[in-house]
Amino acid sequence: MSSVRVAVVGAGVVGFSTAVCIAEALPSCSVTLLAETFSPDTTSDGAAGILFAAKFPDIPLERQRRWFKDTFDHLLAISQSENSPEAGVMLSSGCQIFREVPEDTKPYWSDLVMGFRHMTDRELKRFPDHKFGQIFTTLKCECSSYLPWLEKRFSKAGGQVQQKKVNNLQELSSSYDIIVNCSGLGSKALVGDAEVHPVRGQVLQVDAPWLQHFIRDGDGKTYIFPGIHSVTVGGTRQEGDWRLGVDEGDTKSILERCTRLEPSLSKANVLATWVGLRPSRRNPRVEREGMQLQGKRVPVVHNYGHGGWGVSLAWGTALDAMRLVSQCLYEIPLQAKL
Known part of the structure; x- marks a missing residue:
């Protein structure tokens, strides 16, 4: 009996996670990952890759929690293994600060990260423009290391x-x-999804080895994330903006905003500037459909539209996509399996 041939389109963190999950969990599948660009040229490569998430409006919270928890548990195991440096996964502690007290002071993932608590007045004193803060330990996953590591794991599982x-x-x-x-x-053109749109992000990599803790402004536009080799500072969230060139005005604004939160950044050298387009959607699309392609019905499983939360949810949505592929296996006409 020959294997069922599965194509995974896309080599970002969601594509590779999904390909690995299918190749490892469903040995009856022969999995090929196809993409025009691979690391270091994917959108995922520039992501700060710190794990927490926003709430999507139309997806049951339980499902969102499962996506986050599955991803967190998967990356936590890597961070505590010998693969941690090669995979680019590390624990990261720090704070998220808000100018006004947010509606949701305890986000749905607060019990899934480690040591989540509200900041004390003494801790907030450092940020006079902010009235509320949260401190916690989460994970940082650097895709420039993680994607090549996943690719190796995929090949080991027999993937092409x-x-x-x-x-x-x-x-x-x-x-x-x-x-x-x-x-x-790419789903905009590939499957005609008008809802998916770019949110432009520009970040800088700076050399500031003295910084050990992350700081993120609750509006998501200003953040400082220390990593293994450099510190990622950002950023921008420009809806519907397709520009991939570096904007010097944005660079200046990022450095000014981040230095206000962390004055020592004025002594840091800028190593690189990066721009990427987050694939945003009102809700990520993780579902299956039967499509008529060249006169036959082909099962298509979608897993895209995570916006800025791809790294935080990738493994969880990949497991969902793998389960959907598993369901399709039972429905494929017998001749495909012979």
Whole structure:
């Protein structure tokens, strides 16, 4: 009996996580990951990769909690293993601060990270423009290391990788029995999803080895995330903005805002500037559908639209996508399996 041929489209953190989950959990599948760009040229590569998440409006909170918890547990195990430096995963402690007391002082993931508590008045004194804060320990996953590490893990599980621009799903339908769409912003063209749109992010990598703790402004636009080799400072959240070039005005604004929160950054050298487009949507799309492709019905599983929360939810949504692929296996016509 030959294996069921599965194509995964997209080589960002969601695509590779999904491909690994399928290849490892479903040995009856032969999995090929196809993408035009791979690390270090994916959107995921520039992500700060710190784990917490916003709430999506139309997805049951229990499902969102499971996505976050599954991802956190998966990355925590890596951070506590010998693979931690190669995979680029580390524990990270710090604070999130707010100018006004937020509506939700205890987000849904507060019991899933470690040591979550509210800041004391003494701790808040450092940030005179802010009235409320949270302190916790979470994880930082640096995709420039994590994606090549996942690719190795995928190959070890028998997965194949192919560099190819997929222009439409029709071109895959003769070679594959199941298609998994993790194309992020590419889903706009690939499956005609008008709801997915870019949110432009610009960040800087700076050399500031003395910084050990992260600081994030609750509005999500200003943050300082120390990593393994450098500190990521940002950022921007520019809705519907497709510009991939570096904006010097944004660079200046980022440095000014971050130095206000952490004055010692004025002594840090800028190592690199990066721009990426987050694939945003009102809710991530993690579901399956049957599509008519070249006259036959092909199961398509979607897993995209995570916005700025791709790293925080990737493994959880990948497990969901793998379960959807598993359901499809039972429904594929027998000839595909023979």
